[in-house]
Amino acid sequence: MEETKSLIEKLRGLKYQNMYNNDFFLTWEKSDDELFSVFTVADILRKMRENNISTRIFDSGLGISVFRDNSTRTRFSFASACNLLGLEVQDLEEGKSQIAHGETVRETSNMISFMADVIGIRDDMFIGKGNKYMHEVSEAVQEGYKAEVLEQRPTLVNLQCDIDHPTQCMADLLHIIHHFGGVENLKGKKIAMTWAYSPSYGKPLSVPQGIIGLMTRMGMEVCLGHPEGYDLMPEVEEVARKNAKESGGKFTKTNSMREAFENADMVYPKSWASFAAMEKRTALYGEGKLDEIKTFEKELLAENAKHKEWQCTEEMMKLTKNGKALYLHCLPADISGVSCKEGEVAASVFDRYRELLYKEAGFKPYIIAAMMFLSKVKDPVKTFEALKSSNKPRFSGK
Amino acid sequence: MEETKSLIEKLRGLKYQNMYNNDFFLTWEKSDDELFSVFTVADILRKMRENNISTRIFDSGLGISVFRDNSTRTRFSFASACNLLGLEVQDLEEGKSQIAHGETVRETSNMISFMADVIGIRDDMFIGKGNKYMHEVSEAVQEGYKAEVLEQRPTLVNLQCDIDHPTQCMADLLHIIHHFGGVENLKGKKIAMTWAYSPSYGKPLSVPQGIIGLMTRMGMEVCLGHPEGYDLMPEVEEVARKNAKESGGKFTKTNSMREAFENADMVYPKSWASFAAMEKRTALYGEGKLDEIKTFEKELLAENAKHKEWQCTEEMMKLTKNGKALYLHCLPADISGVSCKEGEVAASVFDRYRELLYKEAGFKPYIIAAMMFLSKVKDPVKTFEALKSSNKPRFSGK
């Protein structure tokens, strides 16, 4: 419990006040203090749960989830985070709902929010759409709150959009921080965020974009590697460049996986579709040209297949710092010979890092809960001290 | 909190005892005192939530929902109401379940109710079916309770049937009461419940029927307007006539939208299918004549299209009391040029009333919670006073 105490002390020193009653869309919209507040609150919530102290701050209330793409881990992470704080999850299934019947976003957002404290949205499939949709929802409930339609303003958590995947990337970073024994030890370290071959098509850009947008703030050398044509959104690369400069880190690019892995402390090899491709696909959907989409996707798969050498093999790993770089992935990974014939990573590499990968994923529920906590709780330090002293058990059968 | 105190005093004066361990099917099966008890309890629950006082009377227990038609707002209203009182929602999805496999209503009702405190049902598509089904469920659990199969008798809330939509219409009425500063101010006011054109087919009759069945009890002039052939169920019109007489109000009918709007204090323009049409359609379904249904629905759409002038335009609104009647709708509305080419209401009219419409909808979760509260709580006044004095916060991070 000493640990919890010192974490609360740490929190006391940070500026997180702007997060109150606010949303979490993109990490680069937040100050360093705000990011570290999320990490600190996540660690406190975890410590308290490990010590069987209830962190249930809501006696009742709803956490609403909107998933516009399949999801297991994010769905369960959100549900776990809500449950940890005392919110009941209500999933807005747009199929079931009347949204299909031409209801406007503004209206639906208010209709589902009368007793909603938080809203989590995943909408990552179409460039220029997901983040925009989240802002529409946020503005709608803000209006509703101002107009006293809503008694509370539900705060939004971006569970993955077309631009960023903040809950994933911050879970990745918290994992790295713990792994290397503190954020101060990250300065000067090299992380390779590289493309990797996958037989499955059109994975979102949000993870690589989120990684270069976040890791460049920690004074690290962030090396983005991908075959020609697999570029990310230029504006996000610009963010990475700016962050690197400010943090005293580096942001480099290469079209060689070997070069990216060379002497890296961490590697994050993962497949994605190119920005240009996703944009074209989005346009085709917009025009409802389904046949053309099919043809186009075939082309893209064929293009992917030209780059099968972009695989995280044992040989590639040998290139990294002492051959022992920390392998990172958001999961699920396309594992060669396991989940597919040829994929992002060799089975032997993946196996060696499995437990670490699971631990990496384990930070996500706490990151989400921390984002909610900081957006809802007026005086986090006071609330944590109250929880600590009341010392109510999460499970009374221990 | 003074307000809460006086509301509890008000409740003390009302006769609601017959609602205990009872269901809520149709508003006209309830006494005036019982309706006003629902309104009063709804207001108390809302005030307490606004003052961050927990109204969680259930430490555990299930609220079961059965939706036989798509729904966003009602689904979330029910979930919010259950959550506010401490019940966890379990949705009976008849697709997933074995009901499809020829299980009887009696059996299913008991099988899902071993730990169920309330059941909410929406079944509004077929004339003569929905309300009947709810009664079958109610009788089944009553039997089960008597036979000690069930430890508690789950009470039913009608979330919309073929005859009435009590949670919607009572939310509408509570909105009106607050808008006009008290029920006493409603006497003599005119409300126009009119048909309106919609390109979508076969909307239920439950809202217009519920409105004429309920508003006629408040001493208002309720004017029902629709094109020839769009009649409601005759027995419900009979109820409205009777209510009007008893309450000193009026129930009038017209085939002219202009006449209905003339000098109205409130207007409720909404599309519905005719009773006769719904009956025929129900019969065709019964006989499984799917092709004939298609043809029939085409005919009905064509018939609808003959009445496009039944639209709530600015010009129509000018006819109302000082051109400023309160526009009402259960949402979602078919807004001309927004959700459809031509529909129930002009965009400019809808926009002007948007916030009020959202507030109208906001009463629904509290109406549902109040119905549950009065059906489960033995001594509501005592329970409210206990909640007030224990003063447990709903959210302890405020």
Place this chain on the structure above:
Amino acid sequence: MEETKSLIEKLRGLKYQNMYNNDFFLTWEKSDDELFSVFTVADILRKMRENNISTRIFDSGLGISVFRDNSTRTRFSFASACNLLGLEVQDLEEGKSQIAHGETVRETSNMISFMADVIGIRDDMFIGKGNKYMHEVSEAVQEGYKAEVLEQRPTLVNLQCDIDHPTQCMADLLHIIHHFGGVENLKGKKIAMTWAYSPSYGKPLSVPQGIIGLMTRMGMEVCLGHPEGYDLMPEVEEVARKNAKESGGKFTKTNSMREAFENADMVYPKSWASFAAMEKRTALYGEGKLDEIKTFEKELLAENAKHKEWQCTEEMMKLTKNGKALYLHCLPADISGVSCKEGEVAASVFDRYRELLYKEAGFKPYIIAAMMFLSKVKDPVKTFEALKSSNKPRFSGK
């Protein structure tokens, strides 16, 4: 409350310590003391709920359900059990999730379990699969727990596999124990577990197998009756034989329904597919031979139809002890003239036993809750005494 007290005393005398942090797969993997602990805890939980004492031992936490086959009653029983103890249900819908996308069981099991206290799985359709899958999940989370990926080890409850249906059969047995006034009165009684005709195809073997595997431990004569070719898994019959010997009971087999019913104290007539048939079908699925499966299922239905005389008629019931045997079924039953033209049981027989059948089903939520309780709570007696003395109401509106 005296009753609760003596039940707690009874529990004190039983050896259940090995159930702590353990799973529940098959009844014959558990000691008699462990089975009776489940019954005793189930009775205590029920008594406490009847006396409006909260048994909510979890302030937060998830209970995860995985249903690989349709289910109403088991789904609601699991949800009720979780809710009774304070866990929120999260359903892993494999359709929605990314499991379809080739994710391994090991990975998914950990990804959904970061805050999961229990996992309930139903997987009964394919011989040699369901129970195996449950063990894979159990090993996966055990590994994750050891590796500190998971803070707690979620314990598994078998909600029906290809071999056993422990929650059903133990609910059946607890019902019998209460019906006959104590387990000691079961010695020497005869129970007929027989096949019965059903027009629907391929029902799982888990119920008849679970029944012969469990009831043979109570010193009863368990008579398994079915037409030639409808054999159960040989290893389970072996278990039954062994149990009967040890308990001083009997395990007999016959191909005559009349012989099985002859002088029986209890009858459990229920349809199932033969072990050999299920095995072949599983193989065909494995080979993706969908057309052959269709043909094969037709053959099996034709085979079924040869045994329509296997029906629980009034005449058959006359053969039982004083014509008054206790009729048992897991529900839903195929009732002749009700849910099908010809089926497992005559309507008049079913009607006479309906209330008892519903009560039988009513034990299931408590059996599941008891299994969870014993797998999670370190000192059940202490915890029950604490719950009793704190005396927190489940519902504070009574």
